[in-house]
Amino acid sequence: MSKEKVIRKPVEKIKPGQIVLFAVTILLAILFLYPVFFALISAFKSNGDILKNPIALPTSFYTQNFKDLFAQSDFATAIRHSIFLTVVSELLIVCIVPMAAYGIERRKSKTTSLIYTYFLAGMMIPFHLYMFPLFKEMKMFHIFGNMVGPIVCYISGSIAFGTLLYCSFLKGIPLEIEEAAQIDGCTPFQTFWKVTFPLLGPCTGSMVILNGLGIWNDYLMPYLALPSGKAKTITVEIASFVGQYTARWDIVFAGTVISIVPALIIFCMFQKYFVKGITAGAAKG
Amino acid sequence: MQKRRKFDKTAFVFIAPAFIFFTLFIIVPTVSSAYYSFTSWDGVSPNVKFIGLANYKEIFTSARFGNALKNTIILTVFISIFENAFALALALIVDNVRWGKNFFRSAFYVPVLVSGIVSGFIWKIMYNYNFGTINTILKDIGMGDFRQDWLGNNKLTLLMIGVVLVWKGAGYYMIIYLASLQSVSPDLIEAAQIDGASPWQRFKSITVPLISGAFTINFTLSLINGLKVFDQINVMTDGGPGFTSETLVYLLYKVGFNEGRQGFGTAVGIMLLFIIIILNTLQQKFLRSREVQM
């Protein structure tokens, strides 16, 4: 028999515990979603309305904020920049980081342990501490004031977290598979990319989502390091509407809504990686 | 054994690109800035005067630094504990709830999608004493006496900032717990079920040890991120009222950039770095020994 028997679970009776759990979950979901819901409804209200009646629903489909957003800042360019920065950074990160973690985890020695700690230390350094020398260095390498600089910084900044994540997950990948591949004649390179990497699916998915979001939402780096005179990224443009004396919250929330939508879509797409059974199936060999 | 040897050298090739990026763009600028911690530089002037350890001496006698340290520890401990507690609980809930798993998984993750500063903006309005959501709801349901100046009341400020961060972060860590829960091989669970183990026993003996890897990551991350919180404080309270919510990072920022004392600010940053390293090392030693390799 080539096909495995598909065991279909009979539809279980609904236990009371499950209903309680469901109710609790709904309640929690409401709590977690409310503040974002607040941003959503505020995007369709005028500034004064937001401050005066924060919990009221918008009385009409008021789209002026969105129009103002695009009119008063080059938001379309900002969107393009945000997408570019995030996608390119993540692609490069996925090429560099898992490999490094593999090298550390599969070749356990004093040196690699040291390198692991070295990388982790990077996570602990607050950005504000090395911000200015970093910019000077970027200028030296001619990567300040263009898109390359932030990408390089994002890659560097993700190594710590990425290594932590991948090393921990690599522990969950049985060595037998890799040894099998090596016996079959694969080079370490092939072993990694053809055998191990696919198994790291959920890990890669997690990292890309978590890390990519950080890039998408980043403020300080794009604000200070992207080219002058043009729109920078979504988050920077949104924040530009909060001034010293006044703030256009209505536009801020309109921008927020636009910012969340693609992030949410991507997240939903990547959710597939978390489906139970993929890794389990592979582990069976 | 020959294959092992081959990998010995190749391993370093694997590590190289990451190593180069990391060293060049994280470590080098940090070391460079560390130099300034021994000066009285204001951040702009071409004159940089070396003053040795004077900044560090000032730190140890500064009440403001002590206050920032205290605030940082309180906030970080609160965030680490609650982010992880919620994240694990949410992961288990999503894993076990019968209907709408996908929806709930997304719902709990949505707060992570907003940027740090926007989360600050939203909650600042919600916490507002006069028009904020919380107080308005309390008033409407007849509990008007419970209304508080959520951010303005010294005793509540740090707590309320913590709430925002837990709200924003729980989903993030939930994802990691979920991925870990999902990669627990169902075979193992089935085997245990066949052996007659109860759900709790299964959880304790199989799931917990195998997600310990995720636990390590999450606790490490929440600790480190907690120590570096900036955006929300900047937007919601600017370190106030008074100095109630001024953390070490915020002190670095205020003194280093706004007050024209970049030399001193950098010294604060270096101290913060040491504190983070120490805390993290302790925590790593404790947790890594408990991880299990399949």
Place this chain on the structure above:
Amino acid sequence: MRKKLLASVLVAAMAATMLAGCGSTDDNTTGSTAPAASTTESAAVTTVAAEAESIVSAPTELTFIFADGDEGAKASMNEIVNRFNAAYPDITVTIEPGNGGAYSEFIKTKDSVGEFPDVMEMRDTAMYVRAGKLEPLSEEITSLFRTTTEFNGQVYTAPLSGENTQGIIYNKKYFDDNGLTEPTTYEEFMTLCQTIKDKGDMAPIVVGGQDIWHMGFLFHKAYNDQVLSKDSDFIEHCYDGTKDFSDETMKATFQELKDIFQYAQDGWTSTPDAQITTFLVNDMAAMMYSGTHMFSQIDAADPDFEYGWFAIPSPDGKTRLVGGAGVGGLAISAEAAKDPDKKAAAEAFIKFFFAPENYKVYCETLNFIPTTVDEPQMDVSPVFQEVIDANASADDLAPMWNGRVGNNELPPDFRNFTYKTLTEVLQGTRDIDSACDELNKTWQVSIQSFNPVTGVGIE
């Protein structure tokens, strides 16, 4: 209305020319009376567009950075820059707005990577002057203004606007309905507040205590009343050690603030400056104490709302206002000025900016008080005109206590520390004597790294 406006502008111009002293103030303090020059300079500026001769030897580019974020800043700057580029075909000014909230970091970053702008809105003037990054402005430019700020005898910034004058903005209808009138003495003001409080309809004053700079408004008023009225060089004396913050006048300052703050609304520490408008227009408070940036906010929130303005008199009967030129303004980079073309272009740009027909755009959009001798004819509300008039008639017109230079310049962030300590006093977590002690302690630490009198920190 127009006639009245024109008349008051002429009066102001005449008054300024009459006040013209024989020379510039040669000490380091900011002057409230000015070395105003003749108005022929500004006349020349307005005809510059007709000149066919070029002022530069080759096409020149200038980079211009300013702080954005507040409504209209970018729009008005763009307008003026476009006009300039059109009038001077061989000079191109490229503009880059920096977010007002993180402006200091923005400029600093530009500087640290070698992209310091040629012309900029400068805020941290003292620091950059000491670092030698700014070019002194010529007499031609400084003579355009009623008052300017000097550092060691030189002027480095062309003041963009009069310092934001604060005063009470009140609900005119409520006042009229209840027979309340603008107070002419400090006692009358306190009685007014008490009357409103007793009525119970709304809070007497709404305070935006969440924004630290808003706290500064009332602090400065009390400080001005109690401390500066008796010793305008109080800070200098604190530097040289002859006085400290346990001084009776300091305690009186805290007391005056406690007196005023008993009339502030509940939850004032949680209310941002931007929200006090909502209080006023929704009958939740009768008065607010803030700057002229409020006018356009109130108009936007409720176009039909009637409001009035008055300055709170000091306890000793005088009227003291914040106004006149501050330390900030448009500045030229010293590096850029080494290039004669850039220098000429930058100077032309600044002169052009302050020409009445251009400056008008800036001041009107942002509701700022003009600083030029040749004031633009502004189309402003009567209330705003009242503020402009008050500026002219005040007994004392000077920048805020943290905007002074020379021996009265505050150490970095001392101002914030003071406001935060003040908040503690007002919230009841610290008594006045303890607050003064804290100020002294922090002062002692601060002056070890910054003391203009002894020269520390001012290499």
